[in-house]
Amino acid sequence: MAGHSKWNNIKQRKGKEDAKRGKIFAKLGRYIMVAARDGGGDPEFNPALRAAVEKAKAANMPNDNIDRAIKKGTGDLEGDSFEEITYEGYGPAGVAVFAQCLTDNRNRTGSEIRFAFDRGGGNLGQPGSVSFMFDRKGIIAIEKDDNIDEEELMLLAIELGAEDFTAEEEGYEILTEPTDFNQVRDGLADEGYEFAMAEVIFIPKTTVELTNEDDIKNMERLIELLEDNDDVQEVFHNWEMAETE
Structure with missing residues (x-):
């Protein structure tokens, strides 16, 4: 697979x-x-x-x-009331970006997200403008280990309902439909597997490479500004990021 x-x-x-x-x-x-x-x-x-x-x-x-x-x-303890908002737009060179937020002040968050897109050389779009470029999937990542039998892991993942299994140099990636994620994750955990990552996320259908240094710097600035914002829970994009050590 x-x-x-x-x-x-x-x-x-x-x-x-x-x-x-x-x-x-x-x-x-x-x-x-x-x-x-x-x-x-x-x-x-x-x-x-x-x-x-x-x-x-x-x-x-x-x-x-x-x-x-x-x-x-x-409600057993007093706390702020948060609402979920998703902001979508484009970064440099047409990179698709969207941020999932939890906020107690929609106006403040909207202003800060717009500022981040402006500073990052992009522009904020309308709802639905880029989210169609992503698939919502469960992803389970397991680091390679001498005690892990790849075929055994793959067969177990498939049996539990995984959609895709990929062996990489550093580990294994298991994809699921969001509705099957808990079943696959729990089944693997019950067998003693430990996860480097186990979440339901948005995965880009296609990716964009940036070759211009200014575009790369702006894209990095945009992501950093979004991720540093207290109201932003997750940031997803289709930039094919370069390998890092």
Whole structure:
């Protein structure tokens, strides 16, 4: 089974999260609050909350922070009210970009996102202007290990409902439909596999390479401004980023 390699983006994304641990905790807290608000405070019966909690634990977020965020979401503790908004647009050279946000002030967030696109040499678009260029998929990344049998892992993933399995130099990428993600992830975890990444994300159908140095710098600025914004939960784009050590 084959597909577009995402391992380099996984590495870069994880590295950025490690470098911004405190900010990540704040964003994960909002994510947990909204999931608990919309589906209840028991992760066993709320798949969105379960995914949020597992993502928080993977980032080493303290259990007290997680519990407090859940209680704020269910109303057991006082907390701000957040709404979900998605902003879409184009970066330099037509790179498709969209940001998923949780905000308590729509006007503030809209202004800040527009500023980020302007500073990054892009322009903010209308809802739906770029999201059609992405597929929503579950992705599970497992680093290579001498104790992992590739064929055994592939057969198990397929049996659990995976859509695609790719072996890369550094690890294995397993794709699922969003509806099958929990089943595949839980089944692999039950067999003792550990994940470098396990999330439902948006994957670009096609990618864009940037060769102009100014475009690359502007694109990096745009991504950094968006990711540094407290209201932005996730940033997705179709820039084919260069390999990094």
